Amino acid sequence: MDLVRKSDFFSIVLVLCLVLNSLVLFCNGGITSRFVRKLEKTIDMPLDSDVFRVPPGYNAPQQVHITQGDVEGKAIIVSWVTQEAKGSNTVLYWKQNSSKKLKARGKTYTYKFYNYTSGYIHHCPIRNLEYDTKYYYVVGVGQTQREFWFFTPPEVGPDVPYTFGLIGDLGQSFDSNITLTHYENNPTKGQTVLFVGDISYADTYPDHDNRRWDSWGRFAERSTAYQPWIWTTGNHELDFAPEIKETRPFKPFKNRYRTPYRSSGSTEPFWYSIKRGSAYIIVLASYSAYGKYTPQYDWLEKEFPKVNRTETPWLIVLMHSPWYNSYDYHYMEGETMRVMYEPWFVKYKVDVVFAGHVHAYERSERVSNIAYNIVNGICHPVKDQSAPVYITIGDGGNVEGLATKMTEPQPKYSAYREASFGHAIFSIKNRTHAYYGWHRNQDGYAVEADKMWFHNRFWHCIDESPSHYS
Ligand SMILES: *[C@@H]1O[C@H](CO)[C@@H](O)[C@H](O)[C@H]1NC(C)=O
Ligand SMILES: *[C@@H]1O[C@H](CO)[C@@H](O)[C@H](O)[C@H]1NC(C)=O
Ligand SMILES: *[C@@H]1O[C@H](CO)[C@@H](O)[C@H](O)[C@H]1NC(C)=O
Ligand SMILES: *[C@@H]1O[C@H](CO)[C@@H](O)[C@H](O)[C@H]1NC(C)=O
Ligand SMILES: CC(=O)N[C@H]1CO[C@H](CO)[C@@H](O)[C@@H]1O
Ligand SMILES: [Fe+2]
Numbered sequence: 001m002d003l004v005r006k007s008d009f010f011s012i013v014l015v016l017c018l019v020l021n022s023l024v025l026f027c028n029g030g031i032t033s034r035f036v037r038k039l040e041k042t043i044d045m046p047l048d049s050d051v052f053r054v055p056p057g058y059n060a061p062q063q064v065h066i067t068q069g070d071v072e073g074k075a076i077i078v079s080w081v082t083q084e085a086k087g088s089n090t091v092l093y094w095k096q097n098s099s100k101k102l103k104a105r106g107k108t109y110t111y112k113f114y115n116y117t118s119g120y121i122h123h124c125p126i127r128n129l130e131y132d133t134k135y136y137y138v139v140g141v142g143q144t145q146r147e148f149w150f151f152t153p154p155e156v157g158p159d160v161p162y163t164f165g166l167i168g169d170l171g172q173s174f175d176s177n178i179t180l181t182h183y184e185n186n187p188t189k190g191q192t193v194l195f196v197g198d199i200s201y202a203d204t205y206p207d208h209d210n211r212r213w214d215s216w217g218r219f220a221e222r223s224t225a226y227q228p229w230i231w232t233t234g235n236h237e238l239d240f241a242p243e244i245k246e247t248r249p250f251k252p253f254k255n256r257y258r259t260p261y262r263s264s265g266s267t268e269p270f271w272y273s274i275k276r277g278s279a280y281i282i283v284l285a286s287y288s289a290y291g292k293y294t295p296q297y298d299w300l301e302k303e304f305p306k307v308n309r310t311e312t313p314w315l316i317v318l319m320h321s322p323w324y325n326s327y328d329y330h331y332m333e334g335e336t337m338r339v340m341y342e343p344w345f346v347k348y349k350v351d352v353v354f355a356g357h358v359h360a361y362e363r364s365e366r367v368s369n370i371a372y373n374i375v376n377g378i379c380h381p382v383k384d385q386s387a388p389v390y391i392t393i394g395d396g397g398n399v400e401g402l403a404t405k406m407t408e409p410q411p412k413y414s415a416y417r418e419a420s421f422g423h424a425i426f427s428i429k430n431r432t433h434a435y436y437g438w439h440r441n442q443d444g445y446a447v448e449a450d451k452m453w454f455h456n457r458f459w460h461c462i463d464e465s466p467s468h469y470s
Contacts, residue, residue, distance in 0.1 A: 029326075029410030030365070033418035035449070037442060042173045042401040044201075044212075045219070051177060052215040057144030059084040061122075063217025063256075064139060065224035066150055067231065068192075068274050070263045073153040075127040076228065077258045078106070080139045081217065083119040088141040091124045096134040096149075111255045114244040116210040123258050131155040148225045151191065153276050158313050159430040162277030165190025166391070166424040168320075168356030169198040169234065171398025172216050175421050178441045179397045180223060183423045185445040188437070190425055192227055192276060196356035197234025197286070197320035201398050202252070208239050213252050231257050232283050233270045234320040234356060249287070259283070264303070271296045273303055278428050280312035286321040286357075290337050300341065304348040309458035313431040315350045317388070322355035324364045324381070324390040326414045328405040330357050343370045346386045349457035351434075352426070356394035360403040361438055362417040363450060364390040365465055381413040385461055389415075389454070397421040397441070415465065416450045432460035 045051060055062055061080040069075030078091050089106040106124025110117065122139070129135065132154040138147045154160045165183050170176050183190060200216035202208055223229070237253040239246060254269060261272035270285035282303060290296045307315055323338035325331065334355070345353070346368045368384035395402075404419040422440040429435065432455060437448035455464050 029412050030415035031417070032406065032410050033416065033449070035418055035420060035440070037420050042175050042397065042399055044171070044173050044399045045177060047211070047215060051219040054083070054218065055144070055146065059087050059140070060144035061087075061140040061146050062221070063214060064146070064148060064221050065217065065229060065257070067228045067258055067260070068276065069125045069127065069260050071260065071274055072156055073274070073276050074129050074131065075125055075260070076129065076150065076152070077260070078124045078126060078137060078139065079256070079258060080122050081119040081214065082122070082140070086120045087143050089122045089124060090141045091126060091137050091139055092141060093126055093135050093137040095130065096136065109255050111251060113210045113239070113246055113252060114207045114241070116207075118210065118255065119214070121255055150226055150228070153191070156275045156277065156311060158278055158310060160277040161427070161429055162279060163188060163191050163425060163427040164279070165193045166196070166354055166393045166426060167193055167396050168196035168354075169359055169394040169398050170195070170220070170396035171198070171201040171400075172212065172219050173397055173399050175397030175441065177219070179395075179421055179423055180220065182439055182441055182445055184223060186423075186425060186439060187446050188425050188427060190227070193223065193229040194281065194316070194318055194354060194426075195229050195231055196318050196354050196393060197232040198236040198356055198394070198396075198398065199234070199253070199257075201236050201400070203236055203239055203241075204399055207244055208241055208246070208252075210252055213256060217256070230274065230281065230283065230318070231259055232318045232320055232356075233285050233287060235287055238287055266299050267295050271299060275312050278312055278431065279314040279316055280307045282315070282317045284317060284319040284337075286319050286334065286337060290340055292340070297340065300344070304344050307348065313456050313459055314428055314434065315348065315457070316426075317345070317350050317353045319353065319355050321357045322362075322390060322392045323353070324367070324413055325358050325392055326362065326407045326411050326417060327358045327360055327403045327419075328407060329359070329403040331407070333357070338369075342368060345388055346370060346384060349386050349461070350388040351454060351457050353388045353390045355390070355392050356396075358392050358394045358403050359398065359400060360392065360417065360419040361395045361422060361440075361450070362392040363415045363438070363452070364413050365415050366463075367413040381411070385463060386457065388457075389452075391424070393424050393438075395421045396423070418449065420449070422449070432456050
């Protein structure tokens, strides 16, 4: 009841704001949502919660997750953990309606972190899959077997519809569980999650208690075992802890999660690219060196010219630390990377950039700020139809809670901002149109608190902002 009334109230406010916003054109900032959320402390689910239950049976595979295993989408990497013994590293898999079972063999890793020793972490690439096909797979061969399934993407092509889910800074709180539940129950079904970094928040526990990496893996399995999650590294993946002599950054992340970085010519798992359907997705690393002459810089410089918009019209970039952020939190942390790379984003007409880090939601206008050259003083974001829309989606619901303080007044480049937990859906229809919606956790599963039709920057480069239509 209460919620219904609140969302009705919100809709009215939103409509009013939209009308006002279109009247004042670009002179003022965009919308700061007035949605009023019940402010509660964000708490992690205790280790004995239902979502963290260890699957029954001797040495049962747990924390099962899949990710894309090549550039084109014909390979997948299956990962899982066995706790009691090494067990088999074979994956059995077969096409729906086919009785022919195939086998792939993976490799097994363990690592230590301070006084924690990991279980047996298995990673098994499966190659030469057929496009647009449902596959079943089994892990735990010979002991406790568990069966899952996934769909391969359609063959890469310009008008292939495809729907991505967007989740960031998820963690393992009660709110994280609500976010994941809303993503799963959204009537628009995401086919792959683009995850913008900050996974388990195990580092918020004493000695980075790595059992919280395990519990996160078990919690997320209900999604990660059935659809690929595309990983971006955040600061909570660093696990840099010299006080306990853990000085190799990203140790738990690198052992537990795989990315197909070699396929795209990258030399580190933290930055890479994939094609999926009609999208070309570039994943950048906010916490790996990105200045001139660094490996990431050299790679990205060569990567952008490879994107063929006739093949993959949609150019999407993922990173953790946002470049355009009008919250008080993490203010300007993305600035140095912006200075390095923004001219390329405009030159190559990136459609949209998704970032996390700030635990709230924000969507920008199409703006750029690339005219400044130290002496000319031209350092303001300006409307730019070749620039991407920047979306901050760090609102997964982790233990650190919401970022509620915003810089005032709302800057011109900020189209919509709201401090609520949620997720988003980016649904590509064809080479010219994609539909985007942001869903806050307080609403019904189908409700879009913010939405926008994206017009492709290469094929249909016209202004989409409401002010344009007024
Ligand atoms: C690791 O050390 C902490 C204290 O620093 C202790 O509470 C915990 O039980 C230890 N864990 C293991 C697996 O020894
Ligand atoms: C997490 O959400 C699921 C529903 O998707 C529910 O069944 C489960 O009880 C929740 N667990 C906790 C600890 O909130
Ligand atoms: C771009 O992709 C299209 C469609 O796949 C292809 O016909 C064309 O040759 C490609 N262009 C380049 C420069 O590779
Ligand atoms: C692309 O999709 C949009 C939205 O569904 C639709 O209006 C448009 O007609 C489509 N374009 C083509 C060429 O089919
Ligand atoms: C073509 C074909 O036989 N499709 C079947 C595959 O199997 C599912 C159930 O497993 C059936 O619903 C399809 O009809
Ligand atoms: Fe972060």
